Amino acid sequence: MLPIDFITQLHTLLPPERIYTDPVECYSYAYDNSRKIFPPEAVVFPLTIEEIQAITVLCNAHNIPLTPRGRGTGTSGGSLPEKGGVALSLERMVRIIQVDLANRVIVAEPGVLNQEIQEAVKPAGFFWPPDPSSAGFSTIGGNLATSAGGPHAVKYGTTRDHVLGLKAVTGAGIPIKTGCYTTKGVVGYDLTRLLIGSEGTLAIIVEATLKLTPLPEKLGGLVAHYRDSISCAAAIVSIMGISKGPSALEFLDAGALNLIRNRFPDLLPAHSQAMLMIEVDGSQHDISxxxxxxxxxxxxxxLLHAEQTTDTAHLWKARKALSPLLRDIAPKKINEDIVVPVNTLPQFLDQLASLTRHYQIANVNFGHAGNGNIHVNLLIDPDNKEESIRAEKCLNEIFDLVIKLNGTLSGEHGVGSEKRAYIHKEIDPPTLTIMKGIKQLFDPNNILNPGKLFP
Structure with missing residues (x-):
């Protein structure tokens, strides 16, 4: 229960319509796409940096947990108010402050949707490359919090590569400005890249200066079907060795293809057991x-069959339908987003298949193969205790395999609460100590998204 004097002071900072304390209203902010539920005791909707600063200072004074969030599309529990307290929803900070085409920059508040950024700059021939599958309803703030990627990261990189500067409020309630407005700038430490991917544990991002990229002249598409995943993975290694490679390279295993066949019966060959969806961009000559x-x-x-295709839109529609389809058949599946070096993909997929067979866990894999980023989905019923125990052991060995192959436990979903128990596998104790020191510097009272990232 929040102290009465805290609630009273909160009402001096924001009007009543921007404060929820009714448990029914607060419940909508109790979960994200991880499907875990942790209700906050209050939800606030700031509109300015000054309001965010005042709320943060007030939470510090009363030692109240403060959890920033966007639209709650994350899958790792990063925006869950696990410790209760206040959920700081940035969804109403929706201004596009400036579109500066000469400098290829757009400045926006954190509640602006990814798709709204694209629509604002597309008429002028630009785009913002991060394109998670949730682009239509995920916010820029959420993309920044996890350093979102997407299919086109293979050519254009992830969110970190497309942000010039930020304005933020630290966990201590101090407003800061990081980076600069220009594409060149080496004054001071790179705090911009530190905050991107920090999942709201260091500071609350209130404004972002995003770097735009010219839209390619044309797009082309290819598909390739294989008799098994290992042959498909071998092709990925060959493709990524080409100097002029793809702008997107997506892998789908037999389980993923069967899901698509159930929704789009005539789209895929019946005998295909693994598939690559490939996009190339550039001039017509380049594409050819x-x-x-x-x-x-x-x-x-x-290889069973490979060809160029003109119907890339239908293929991408099918690809983006995969996660919702998986949610239909396994609402509480384990969804990981590991990354391994591309040349180890054949070994990873082979040993992954052995692990899931050994532990008798149904498994569907797909993802951004050009980055070695595979979405490993373990389809379990968490109410089946014995199956959950087997899945936990399987996941632990999958993570060990990823680290053995010089990979990373998360490519774009973040750590949140779902992976925090495993990060010691990737981060050594001295490095972890430094990270905790940085957290302490930004957020000395540990009020900002407490309990996330660290074991």
Whole structure:
């Protein structure tokens, strides 16, 4: 229960319509896409940096946990108010402050949707490259919090590569400005990249200066079908060895293909057990040349069929339908987003199959193969205690395999609460100590999204 004097002071900072304390209203902010539920005791909706600063100072004075969140599309529990307290919803901070085409910059508040950024700059021939599958309803603030990626990260990089500067409020309630407005700038430490991916544990991002990229002249598409995942993975290694490679390279295993067949019966060959969806961009000449080179790289003994396609929109629609389809059949599945070096993908997929067979866990895999980023989905019923124990052991060995292959436990979903028990596998004790020291510097009273990231 929040102290009465805290609630009273909160009402001096914001009007009543921007404060929820009714448990029924607060419940909408108790969960994200991890499907875990932790109700906050209050929800606040600031509109300015001054309001955020005042709320943060007030929470510090009363030692009240403060959990920033956008639209709650994350899958790792990063925006869950596990310690109760106040959920700080940034969803009403929706101003696009400036579109500066000469400098290829757009300045926006954290509640602006990714898709709204794209629509604002597309008429001028630009785009913002981060394109998570939730782009239509995830916010810029959420994208920054997890350093979101997406299919086109293979060519254009992730969120960290497309942000010039930030305005934020630290966990101590201090407003800061990081980075700069220009594409070149080396004054001071790079706090911008530190805050991106920090999942709201260090500071609350209130404004972002985003770097725009020219839209490609044309797009082309290819598909390749294989008799097994290992042959498909071998082709990925060959494709990524090409200097003029794809702008997107998506992998789908047999389980993923069967899900698509159930929704789009005539889209895929019946005998395909693994598939690559490939996009190339550039001039018409570039697309033709790159496509032929990629088709040659696709050829190996496991190839069933490869071709250029003009219906890329239908393929991407099917690909983006995968996560919702998986939610339908396994609402509380374990969904990981590991990354391994591309040349180890054949080994990873082979040993992953052995692990899931050994532990008798149904498994569907797909993802951004050009980055080695595979979404490993363990389809379990968490109410089945014995199956959950097997899945936990399987996941532990999967993470050990990822680290053995010089990979990372999360490519774009973040750590949140779902992976925090495992980060010691990737981060050594001295490095972890430094990270905790940084957290202490930004958030000395540990009020900001407490309990996340660290074991």
């Amino acid at each position: 040349e790159i496509s032929q080179t990629i088709l040659a790289a696709c050829r190996n003994p496991g």
